Amino acid sequence: MASATENIMPGETGPLAEANEVAGENAGTLRIALAQTNPRLGVQAENLQDHLTKVESARDQGADLIIFPELSLTGYFLRDMVPDVAIARDAEAIEQLAAAGKTTSVVAGFVEESAEHRFYNAAFYSENGRVHHVHRKVYLPTYGLFDESRYFASGDRIRAFDTERFGRVGLLICEDFWHLSAAAIMQAEQVDMLICVANSPTRGVSGDQIETAETYWRLCRSYAQLIGCLVVMVNRVGYEDGLCFWGGSIAVGPDGKTKGEGPLLDESLTMVSVDPADLRRERLATPLGRDEQLLLTIEELDRIKRERYQS
Amino acid sequence: MRLDDDLLAINCPLVERILCGFIQQEIQRAGFSRAVLGLSGGIDSTVVVYLAAKALGPENVLAVTMPYKTSSEETRRDSAEVVERLGVQTVDVPITDQVDAYFSQFPDASRLRRANKCARERMTVLYDQSAAFGALVLGTSNKSELLLGYGTQFGDMASAINPIGDVYKTQLRELAAHLEVPEAVLAKPPTGDLWIGQTDEDELGFSYPEVDSLLLLLVDQRWRTSELVRAGFDEDFVERVAEMVRRNHYKRRMPIIAKLSRRTVDRDFRYARDWGT
Numbered sequence: 001m002a003s004a005t006e007n008i009m010p011g012e013t014g015p016l017a018e019a020n021e022v023a024g025e026n027a028g029t030l031r032i033a034l035a036q037t038n039p040r041l042g043v044q045a046e047n048l049q050d051h052l053t054k055v056e057s058a059r060d061q062g063a064d065l066i067i068f069p070e071l072s073l074t075g076y077f078l079r080d081m082v083p084d085v086a087i088a089r090d091a092e093a094i095e096q097l098a099a100a101g102k103t104t105s106v107v108a109g110f111v112e113e114s115a116e117h118r119f120y121n122a123a124f125y126s127e128n129g130r131v132h133h134v135h136r137k138v139y140l141p142t143y144g145l146f147d148e149s150r151y152f153a154s155g156d157r158i159r160a161f162d163t164e165r166f167g168r169v170g171l172l173i174c175e176d177f178w179h180l181s182a183a184a185i186m187q188a189e190q191v192d193m194l195i196c197v198a199n200s201p202t203r204g205v206s207g208d209q210i211e212t213a214e215t216y217w218r219l220c221r222s223y224a225q226l227i228g229c230l231v232v233m234v235n236r237v238g239y240e241d242g243l244c245f246w247g248g249s250i251a252v253g254p255d256g257k258t259k260g261e262g263p264l265l266d267e268s269l270t271m272v273s274v275d276p277a278d279l280r281r282e283r284l285a286t287p288l289g290r291d292e293q294l295l296l297t298i299e300e301l302d303r304i305k306r307e308r309y310q311s
Numbered sequence: 312m313r314l315d316d317d318l319l320a321i322n323c324p325l326v327e328r329i330l331c332g333f334i335q336q337e338i339q340r341a342g343f344s345r346a347v348l349g350l351s352g353g354i355d356s357t358v359v360v361y362l363a364a365k366a367l368g369p370e371n372v373l374a375v376t377m378p379y380k381t382s383s384e385e386t387r388r389d390s391a392e393v394v395e396r397l398g399v400q401t402v403d404v405p406i407t408d409q410v411d412a413y414f415s416q417f418p419d420a421s422r423l424r425r426a427n428k429c430a431r432e433r434m435t436v437l438y439d440q441s442a443a444f445g446a447l448v449l450g451t452s453n454k455s456e457l458l459l460g461y462g463t464q465f466g467d468m469a470s471a472i473n474p475i476g477d478v479y480k481t482q483l484r485e486l487a488a489h490l491e492v493p494e495a496v497l498a499k500p501p502t503g504d505l506w507i508g509q510t511d512e513d514e515l516g517f518s519y520p521e522v523d524s525l526l527l528l529l530v531d532q533r534w535r536t537s538e539l540v541r542a543g544f545d546e547d548f549v550e551r552v553a554e555m556v557r558r559n560h561y562k563r564r565m566p567i568i569a570k571l572s573r574r575t576v577d578r579d580f581r582y583a584r585d586w587g588t
Binding site: 038040041042043077078079080081202205206207208209210238239240241242244265 | 317320321322325326328329332333336337340472477580581582583584585586587588
């Protein structure tokens with residue numbers, strides 16, 4: 001299955017032939033569990049138990065991957081609680097959760113304390129029972145109802161990573177996803193799957209749908225088509241100090257069509273099946289990634305950098 | 312005025328769902344399962360009791376009626392109909408004796424002092440009833456009132472959680488119609504029932520749809536005065552409303568604390584209300 005997703009990476013002729021066999025003949029679907037949870041605010045031990053229960057349930061249902069929302073182990077509106085709930089990336093809770101997944105990969109959110117005692121809004125991806133990648137949120141919203149920069153340090157890298165079953169994967173946290181540059185980097189990284197974990201609160205209730213939800217779904221569909229990858233967004237539910245997190249998690253195929261979705265506002269563990277062969281078909285139909293002029297983009301960005309910062 | 316006709320429109324089924332979830336979950340987080348509120352038979356408290364009955368079940372909601380001797384007969388009748396339709400629990404606690412006993416010492420007190428005293432008297436009744444009923448007090452102040460400061464601090468503005476504090480009065484009418492509250496509640500003009508014949512709009516000097524449109528643009532969308540005037544609002548009206556919002560801000564905040572230490576309550580000692588729940 002790994003090669004089924006690798007096969008669509010341009011320029012890699014080696015795995016391509018092998019991958020075609022797998023994709024064409026016996027490519028199975030991959031199963032992803034979208035865990036729309038409602039964590040208790042700052043009660044990490046209890047949230048961890050809830051994670052473990054859901055990981056087990058997802059494994060029983062044959063999930064290859066289970067995705068929890070942003071800050072799923074702690075809740076969102078932590079404020080001065082941030083240092084109290086912060087843990088190292090090799091903390092027992094993280095290792096326990098990764099190990100519980102066994103062959104089911106786990107994505108979950110936590111507050112990471114670095115060796116320098118900086119605090120990050122972070123999420124990890126585990127594979128075969130071990131933490132495989134950690135992303136630290138780069139874009140910390142500090143406007144309107146948000147005040148993340150007051151409490152968190154900003155991550156300093158946006159990088160994809162290779163996985164056994166899902167090919168090349170990008171992991172972003174909420175506001176990161178709203179920055180085109182983050183999506184552009186993920187396109188340059190040639191990701192097969194882009195995951196966004198979110199804690200998005202409801203704002204705007206005049207239309208048919210919650211405004212923030214509509215924008216999020218639009219971003220998911222646009223990125224899926226423009227990058228030519230699977231996009232999976234998982235958002236939490238529940239209330240914190242009157243903020244209502246709307247759930248509405250979604251998996252969008254590279255054709256921009258919905259592969260599965262969680263309910264609006266309610267807790268759920270939603271199973272979604274995706275066919276890695278979709279990637280090949282879509283990239284044949286619309287080879288935007290193939291035609292991307294990365295060097296040109298870099299040159300233009302370099303020019304802008306010179307003009308803006310070095311003049 | 313070149314403004315959207317549906318500027319104040321809300322998706323009522325969606326709002327109902329969000330607010331019922333809010334009542335249910337925020338009460339649960341605090342370790343309770345019941346709610347108490349003051350029911351006047353006006354739109355605000357009627358909407359809140361409808362939402363609470365749906366969210367918690369009518370048996371878990373206590374609607375307290377607290378008439379003063381000048382309270383109108385409509386108030387009594389409309390509250391009774393709401394209680395009967397929903398099947399919520401109810402208790403009638405007239406406040407005339409205690410308020411009059413107090414003012415016998417200050418017979419010259421103004422109408423405003425008396426109205427504020429009634430509001431605060433009702434607050435103490437509600438908080439006592441909440442202890443007896445094992446419940447949280449639900450707020451019934453809408454966004455228009457909160458912004459204009461059209462309420463009594465530590466009186467009707469006091470509550471544990473407020474489901475309608477982000478809903479303008481004009482939007483509440485929409486929501487009330489959607490919830491199918493009694494026609495009489497929808498039909499009567501908004502009144503605090505502060506004294507005989509009092510209506511909000513007479514006292515304020517403008518209508519709710521008028522001021523709600525302005526507040527939505529001014530507060531939610533942050534239009535500048537010049538832009539509001541260009542859109543057709545009277546400049547004096549804009550300035551008067553903006554000044555009401557500013558002048559009454561103290562009512563929306565905790566008391567100011569003199570800072571001395573490294574961490575001061577409400578300033579740099581920052582936790583969510585739902586801390587650890």
